[in-house]
Amino acid sequence: MKRRQFISLAGLGVAAACTPTGKGKTNQNQKVQKTAKTAIVSGHFFPALPFAFDALEPHIDTRTMKLHYDKHHRGYHKKFLAAINDTPLETTSMVDIFGKVSELDDAIRNNGGGYYNHMLFWESLSPEKSEPSARILSSIVKHFGSFDQFKADFSKAAKTHFGSGWAWLILDEDHKLHITSTANQDNPLMDDAAIKGIPLLTIDVWEHAYYLNYQNKRADYIDAFWNIVNWNSVNKRYKKAMHGEWLG
Numbered sequence: 001m002k003r004r005q006f007i008s009l010a011g012l013g014v015a016a017a018c019t020p021t022g023k024g025k026t027n028q029n030q031k032v033q034k035t036a037k038t039a040i041v042s043g044h045f046f047p048a049l050p051f052a053f054d055a056l057e058p059h060i061d062t063r064t065m066k067l068h069y070d071k072h073h074r075g076y077h078k079k080f081l082a083a084i085n086d087t088p089l090e091t092t093s094m095v096d097i098f099g100k101v102s103e104l105d106d107a108i109r110n111n112g113g114g115y116y117n118h119m120l121f122w123e124s125l126s127p128e129k130s131e132p133s134a135r136i137l138s139s140i141v142k143h144f145g146s147f148d149q150f151k152a153d154f155s156k157a158a159k160t161h162f163g164s165g166w167a168w169l170i171l172d173e174d175h176k177l178h179i180t181s182t183a184n185q186d187n188p189l190m191d192d193a194a195i196k197g198i199p200l201l202t203i204d205v206w207e208h209a210y211y212l213n214y215q216n217k218r219a220d221y222i223d224a225f226w227n228i229v230n231w232n233s234v235n236k237r238y239k240k241a242m243h244g245e246w247l248g
């Protein structure tokens, strides 16, 4: 399988909108410029998967990845766009939408969360081995005692979360790290989240994320997750978050 071009999801992936589709060169450029501008304003594009469907084998199987990205994630995106159609939210950032989500329709919370959370999940994964940076490692040790203890605490949050949802590593506004979990498609950017902060790392613990390969053994899926964490991405998000960038 051909490896897909890596696209930074955190950067709102203007590159993703730059696939030339016009026939002539001039048309191509016009199309690219127009699409890129729209992407900068709204950012609500459907992202390319930053790795091939089979890239995370054996930890996440190809069939699960295809269904998860092409059916589940795409479905949330379509429904989210339908829910914000012809409203000012079409040009509102995800961070700003989540910041007032308790005042909005549940379709926006659920589908906007499903759209955003999966983008961050793909960004959290990679077939390439990577390590936490010295900066985040020092903060992890300070907050959780050791790197192994952090992994154990994060795994526990993911394993013990009841029902569908997500586990997170986040940075709060006082630059403290927290491990938290959210139900359904909620996330820590939402105004009514129990613990709020900028997401740095996440794992999807909905059954659709692992059931084909792991059946009811959620714990095995979570243990395997550590083999494919994209620390390069987490390191970058941490650096930006420490500079006050609320990443959408």
Ligand code: MN3
Pocket: 068, 072, 118, 204, 206, 208, 209
């Ligand atoms: Mn999912």
